[in-house]
Amino acid sequence: MTWFLVALMVLGLAAWGWRQAGSAAAYFAASRRAGPLLAGLGGTAAGLSAFVFVGGPGLFAALGAASVWIIFSAPITGALQCWAVGEPIMAMARRHRCLTVPGLLAARFGEGWPRGLAAAAVAAGGVATLTVQIKGSAVIGEILLGVPGWQVAAVAVLATVAYTAAGGMGAGLFAEAIQGVIMAGAAVGLAVMALVRAGGPVAALATITQQRPELLDPWTVGPVTAIGWFLLFALGTCAQPHYLHKFLMLRDQASLRWLPAVMTAALLAVLTVWLGVGVGGTALWLQGDLDLAAPDQLAPALLGSGPAWLGVLGAIAVVAAVMSTAASLLNLVAAAVVRDLPRALGLPIPQGLTAARLATVAAAATAGLLGLNTQQPVALLGILGWGMFTAALLPAVLLGLNWQGAARRGAIASLLLGPAVQLSLELARLAGYGIGAWEPGLTGAAAGVLVLVLLSRRVPEQRPLAQEGES
Amino acid sequence: MGSERIPLIASILALAWAAAQILESGYLAVLVATACLGAVAGLGVARRGSRGLVMVLATVMVGLATALILLLALPADGPLHFLVQLGLMVTLTPLFPAIYWAFPPGPKVNDEDAE
Numbered sequence: 001m002t003w004f005l006v007a008l009m010v011l012g013l014a015a016w017g018w019r020q021a022g023s024a025a026a027y028f029a030a031s032r033r034a035g036p037l038l039a040g041l042g043g044t045a046a047g048l049s050a051f052v053f054v055g056g057p058g059l060f061a062a063l064g065a066a067s068v069w070i071i072f073s074a075p076i077t078g079a080l081q082c083w084a085v086g087e088p089i090m091a092m093a094r095r096h097r098c099l100t101v102p103g104l105l106a107a108r109f110g111e112g113w114p115r116g117l118a119a120a121a122v123a124a125g126g127v128a129t130l131t132v133q134i135k136g137s138a139v140i141g142e143i144l145l146g147v148p149g150w151q152v153a154a155v156a157v158l159a160t161v162a163y164t165a166a167g168g169m170g171a172g173l174f175a176e177a178i179q180g181v182i183m184a185g186a187a188v189g190l191a192v193m194a195l196v197r198a199g200g201p202v203a204a205l206a207t208i209t210q211q212r213p214e215l216l217d218p219w220t221v222g223p224v225t226a227i228g229w230f231l232l233f234a235l236g237t238c239a240q241p242h243y244l245h246k247f248l249m250l251r252d253q254a255s256l257r258w259l260p261a262v263m264t265a266a267l268l269a270v271l272t273v274w275l276g277v278g279v280g281g282t283a284l285w286l287q288g289d290l291d292l293a294a295p296d297q298l299a300p301a302l303l304g305s306g307p308a309w310l311g312v313l314g315a316i317a318v319v320a321a322v323m324s325t326a327a328s329l330l331n332l333v334a335a336a337v338v339r340d341l342p343r344a345l346g347l348p349i350p351q352g353l354t355a356a357r358l359a360t361v362a363a364a365a366t367a368g369l370l371g372l373n374t375q376q377p378v379a380l381l382g383i384l385g386w387g388m389f390t391a392a393l394l395p396a397v398l399l400g401l402n403w404q405g406a407a408r409r410g411a412i413a414s415l416l417l418g419p420a421v422q423l424s425l426e427l428a429r430l431a432g433y434g435i436g437a438w439e440p441g442l443t444g445a446a447a448g449v450l451v452l453v454l455l456s457r458r459v460p461e462q463r464p465l466a467q468e469g470e471s
Numbered sequence: 472m473g474s475e476r477i478p479l480i481a482s483i484l485a486l487a488w489a490a491a492q493i494l495e496s497g498y499l500a501v502l503v504a505t506a507c508l509g510a511v512a513g514l515g516v517a518r519r520g521s522r523g524l525v526m527v528l529a530t531v532m533v534g535l536a537t538a539l540i541l542l543l544a545l546p547a548d549g550p551l552h553f554l555v556q557l558g559l560m561v562t563l564t565p566l567f568p569a570i571y572w573a574f575p576p577g578p579k580v581n582d583e584d585a586e
Contacts, residue, residue, distance in 0.1 A: 064553075065552065065553040065556055068553075068556055068557075068560075071560075072556070072559075072560060074560070074564075075560055075563035075564040075566070075567055076508065076563060076567050078567065078568060078571075079512070079567040079568060079570060079571040080508065080511060080512055080567070082515065082571055082576075083511070083512050083514060083515025083516070083571070084511045084512065084514045084515060087515060087518060087576050205550045205553075208550075209549050209550050213547075213549065216547070216549065216550045216552060216553040217547040217552055217553075218542065218552050218553065218556050219497070219543065219547070219552075222495070222497075223496075223497025223498075223500060223501075223543055224491055224492055224495050224496065224497055224500045226497075227491075227497065227500040227501055227504050227539075228492075228500065230504060231488075231503075231504040231507060231508075234504075234508055235507065235508075235511065238511065253576055254575075256575070256576055257571070257572055257575045257576075258572070260567060260568040260571045260572070261568040261569075261571075261572060264564060264567065264568045265568075268560075268564055275557070398511065398514075399477065399478070399481060402474075402477060402514045403474055403477040403478060404474055405474070405475075405477075405478065406478075436492070436495065437491075437492045437495050438492050439492070442488065443488075443489070443492070445485075446485035446486075446488050446489060447485075449481050449482065449484075449485045450482060450485050450486070453478040453481060453482045456478065457478065
């Protein structure tokens with residue numbers, strides 16, 4: 001009965017979205033009619049993956065307070081995004097009718113390489129992140145719902161593809177906002193439940209202090225690594241295409257005023273699961289009330305050890321997180337493949353939305369096959385997420401949109417060098433070479449900034465703002 | 472900040488971050504990180520040209536840097552460090568959205584006005 005109702009809702013949303021999606025602007029930018037509530041909730045839900053519910057508490061059990069540096073920037077990022085990139089993106093989107101992040105870079109630096117490299121980064125990083133999401137939903141679905149993992153992943157992906165392919169971001173954004181509310185409610189509920197079960201926050205902290213006091217030291221990973229995580233996740237929000245995409249959907253500049261408040265409230269509500277389940281679950285583990293083979297099993301073990309409704313609530317939250325992230329990424333990958341890459345190569349853009357819908361389905365199928373049929377590539381593809389977007393896009397987006405002197409050749413070099421440095425460091429780390437305190441994403445972004453500035457200053461260049469708009 | 476200063480500040484911060492990683496200096500990392508965040512937020516401040524916003528943001532970023540340096544300098548003892556870390560998050564949570572709300576973007580904000 002539940003599945004039937006869910007299927008009915010998905011089909012209803014898909015049908016509504018199909019009717020709304022009459023143009024590329026409607027399909028890729030939700031008709032630019034989103035208010036702060038819709039964009040803030042949707043953006044937060046899209047930005048938070050299943051990792052927050054599963055990996056976050058496990059990371060607290062493994063690293064303790066040091067893991068909190070990953071989410072420490074949460075109160076800052078909403079305002080930071082609006083100041084640094086949101087305002088210029090809205091201005092450029094109005095002037096040049098941009099629909100995508102690669103389109104913004106093309107409007108700023110000219111057609112060809114800037115758009116093509118940004119689209120390639122979005123397509124590769126998007127499929128990789130989708131793959132990890134699908135794999136994650138399969139693992140968690142199996143543990144929490146007791147059904148084969150591939151079935152959970154298939155249902156989540158098929159439902160997301162149905163409304164995203166049919167309605168684009170018009171339907172996707174609406175669904176993301178609802179999923180954001182579900183994630184926030186479930187996160188707070190799970191956090192409270194975990195802390196209550198551990199005897200309250202004071203008792204939980206006392207248990208950890210007594211048995212593993214080192215878990216309450218925020219610097220156990222090393223101060224530079226800890227601050228590196230803080231900075232990576234603060235600055236990285238200015239370069240994640242699924243975050244930036246939301247600014248292209250806002251209806252007007254007045255909407256920006258409330259956006260940080262909505263984003264911060266939603267983000268902090270969802271992140272309570274990291275702290276609440278992390279602290280409460282770790283205390284229960286240390287008391288011997290939870291049996292874990294490894295710290296990263298904390299969340300599944302905690303949810304699986306309670307009443308059945310708890311596991312269902314956890315599974316719903318995880319599936320909502322997977323679906324919201326997947327919807328945005330599917331739309332971004334489809335736009336990169338059917339609009340940005342052909343345009344960068346000088347090829348005609350397919351008319352209508354059929355190609356975009358097919359590309360959405362193809363992106364989901366590719367990520368699904370990768371996620372369910374392989375093991376090692378998933379771990380390797382996981383490195384193409386947040387850090388790669390930061391290394392590839394941060395210099396060109398941040399400097400390009402705010403500094404008139406940023407030149408095309410510098411932007412192209414940064415789009416190549418940033419991810420090259422990041423990938424090299426990540427691969428070196430995976431191969432077992434010690435890279436010390438070097439944070440791959442930040443180091444890639446720093447290298448990109450330097451090369452962009454250097455090449456922009458050496459040879460003065462006219463600012464080649466593209467004149468043709470996107471409709 | 473003026474547009475002509477953006478590449479200089481960005482380059483100095485990028486090199487300073489590399490130095491913090493090479494030297495593995497937590498104090499330098501804290502200073503660079505808070506300076507980075509202040510500079511990135513400063514891009515929006517420049518568009519408004521508001522002295523009040525400059526003062527507010529500078530105060531908050533200096534306060535954050537001071538708190539992080541104290542957190543780094545003081546020896547870990549029980550849950551105190553963790554509670555300070557959480558306390559900072561709780562303090563910052565209403566602060567940044569409120570600052571943004573109090574100094575909204577002007578009617579003529581665009582990428583050229585930022586220069």
